[in-house]
Amino acid sequence: MPELLSFADLSPTCFADVLPIEQVMEPGIVPLWPDMPRIAGPAFTVRCAPGDNLMLHAAIYRAKPGSIIVVQAGDHRFAVSGGNVCAVAGQRGIAGFVVDGVIRDLQEVKDIGFPVFARGVSPKPGGKKVYMPLNEVITCGGIGVGPGDLIVADREGIVAIPAARRQEILAAARQRQAADDATPLAQWRDKHRQRIAELLIKAGCPDGAPEPGTTRR
Structure with missing residues (x-):
């Protein structure tokens, strides 16, 4: 997707310069392994019930290749994903996870090179009992994220660009970066x-x- 490559060319700092703070996630959601590559792609949004991860497990089979699965976890004590889930997501072309919560099996995730931005790790998995609708507006990192919003994430932070304004914001960020470079x-x-x-x-x-x-x- 050439358009997504264009977004991946720019750091979240470039987009943050032209976005309001309401589109910039809180700094507590960070890359979970060193030298994680920048990811950019449309959000496939997931809301998990407290202590439950059923909907993230469902989302890896429903999100389109190139998507970034963005998760509002219901409880930060329970992991919403492990190594096998990340491996399957990677095989299906998912670009990465952004999780307002925790995962587990971090060494496995690092070994396969699957990008995960989250608040940390926990060895305790969540249950798989609660259905919640997928691809609706959620809260992740203190901001609202809707289906198709363009996510750009790296070690500098995470931004969510409204789907309807993605080309406008990309042009403004490019202009700002070009001026800085010159x-x-x-x-x-x-x-x-x-x-x-x-x-x-x-x-x-x-x-x-x-x-x-x-x-x-």
């Missing part, structure tokens, strides 16, 4: 120093931004 550090530093001085004065500092160790009179 600005030498010395030029950025000079503009930054001037801007910070102006903002300090606006915020109530009477002497702007003096150099360290100096005093303005």
